[in-house]
Amino acid sequence: MTPTALPTTDGLPMTRGRCPFDPAPGLTALRAQAPVARMVFPDGHVGWLVTGYETVRELLADGRLSSRGDALRSPIPLPMADDRTEVAPGMFTAMDPPEHTRYRRKVAAWFSARRTRTLEPLLTALAEQHLDAMTAKGADGTPVDLLTEFAEPMAASAICELLGVPVAERAHFADCVKRLFSVHSSAEDAIGGWQTIGGLLHGLIRAKKAEPTDDLLGTLVAEGDLDDAELVTVGTVLLIAGYDTSANMITLGTFALLQHPEQLAALVADPALAPNAVEELLRYLTIVHAGSIRAAGEDMEIAGHRVAAGDAISLSLAAANRDPALVADPDRLDITREPVAHLAFGHGIHQCVGQQLARLELRIAFEILLRRLPGLRLAVPADEIRTRAEMIIYGVHELPVTW
Ligand code: HEM
Structure with a gap:
């Protein structure tokens, strides 16, 4: 097919259908019809949208x-x-290599499977505390919002613990990051939120210079390879990338389990399934539903189509993870499946650096919730729960629960 013969979608299909866990029907239809299609970007540029698993995966690894x-x-x-x-x-x-490699190496060691495992006792204790606070709030049967009362504090604790943000400052940091992502935020709010986080990090870096600490930020400060502006940006990137993602995945994952009682029952009956359940929920929900974005660095061919240098390419992780080419019966949530090579964390050199931390947070969150709240249920009908269909990270705006 020549580029003009390919279907062209006006913007990335984001509107969800009846099931809040399924990708936008427009994406699914495109994957069946044209796994490589043209797409008009919001700025008018006509680029590409790739929805087929094999091609998305290949392109994510294409230098x-x-x-x-x-x-x-x-x-x-x-x-x-x-x-x-x-x-x-x-x-x-x-960034691309070699600049990307230089920074990524500095932080990646902090997110290794080995180092992440050492955080388990602390993160478990913090999760128990957050759940204590949530259950105290809902002790009289009043519904509470699982997102703000449990998932967000947990995500904030995890990334702040690793970075070295003192406990007293965590709520403030988390608030600023939230403002960046709110649909109600104007461009000024978002820029303001970004600057406030920068200010907070500058303060933290000053404190760590005066009194060294052995956390991620403290170590980067002590190594002295990065200047203050670089340190602030690296810190901001980690806070932003690690907060909204984990908080939404914990909340949406809980919602999905509650809506699939047979899966929930299987997990309660066999808690050893938790790591599998986490992988399957990551695949099934693919919360980074705006996908990965790249640009062609040179003229090239993608699945037989000529792509010009500079063309923007949107890679749909959500459509790829529901491709029958990846897994049989892709639209079924099945926590007993053997994990597959899903793309919920991306792939290639920009693959999520925090994926082991995210997996740990999710496992701890689901284990604690199911163990301590066996009667956990939605406090409102499922169709009243507002989803974040239009945002970069998918999830729900709130998850009122009772138990
Ligand atoms: C369930 C939770 C999470 C999901 C689904 C997720 C997903 C992703 C995805 C899809 C990418 C690749 C984006 C691309 O290709 O352009 C990514 C990158 C990244 N993630 Fe995560 N993430 C999660 C949690 C975290 C956590 C806890 C951190 C901790 C700091 C983190 C830090 C990052 C960073 C720094 C990158 C950029 C890596 C690079 O450019 O080299 N993420 N994540």
Whole structure:
């Protein structure tokens, strides 16, 4: 097919159908019809949308694609007017090698499976405390919001613990990160939130220079390879990438389990299934539903189609993870499946650096919730729960529960 013969979608399909856990029907239809299609980006650029598992995976590992922030275009409208901004020093998510490699190496060691495992006792204790607070609030049967009362504090604890944000400052940090993602935030709010986090991190870096600490930020400060501006950006990236994702995955994962009672019962009956359940929920829900975004670094061919240097390419992780080419019966949540090579954390050199931490948080959260609250249930009808269909990270705006 020539590019003109390919279907063209006006923007990334984001509107969900009846089931809140299934990807947008528009994405699923495109994957069946044209796993590589043309897409009009919000700024008018006509680029590409890839929805088939094999091609998405291949492209994520293809060194000819660029992640440079000044070459990328957002696949969804953002409050920040122009998304093709200069890349701040330290913003490694929006860099290519060798710059990307330099920063990524510095932080990756902190997120290794081995180091993450050492956090388990502490994260478990913190999760118990957050659940104590949540259950105290709902002790008289009043519904409580699992997102704000449990999932968000847990996600904040995990990333702040690793970075070295003191307990007293965590709520403030978390509030600023939340403001960045709120649909109610204007461009000014978002920029304000970004600057406030920067200010808080500057303060923290000063404190760590005066009194060294052996956490991630303290160690980077002590090594002295990065200047203050780089340190602030690396810290901000980690806070932002690690907070909203985990909080939404814990909440949406709980919602999905409550709506699949047979899966929930299987997990309660056999808690050893928890690691499998976490992988399957990651695949089934694929909360980074705006996907990965790249730009062609040179003229190239993708699945037989000619792509020009500079073309934007939106890679749908959500559609890829429901591709029958990845797994049989992809639209069924089945926590007893053997884990598959899903793309919920991306793939290639930008694959989620915090994935082991995320897995640990999710496992602890589900284990504690199911063990301590066997009567956990939604406090409102499922169809009244508002989803974040239009946001980069999918999830729900609140999950009122009782037990
Ligand atoms: C369930 C939770 C999470 C999900 C689903 C998730 C998903 C993802 C995905 C899909 C990417 C790749 C984006 C791309 O290809 O452009 C990514 C990258 C990243 N994630 Fe996560 N993430 C989660 C939790 C975390 C946590 C806890 C951290 C901790 C700091 C984190 C830090 C990062 C960073 C820094 C990157 C960029 C890596 C790079 O550019 O080299 N994420 N994540």
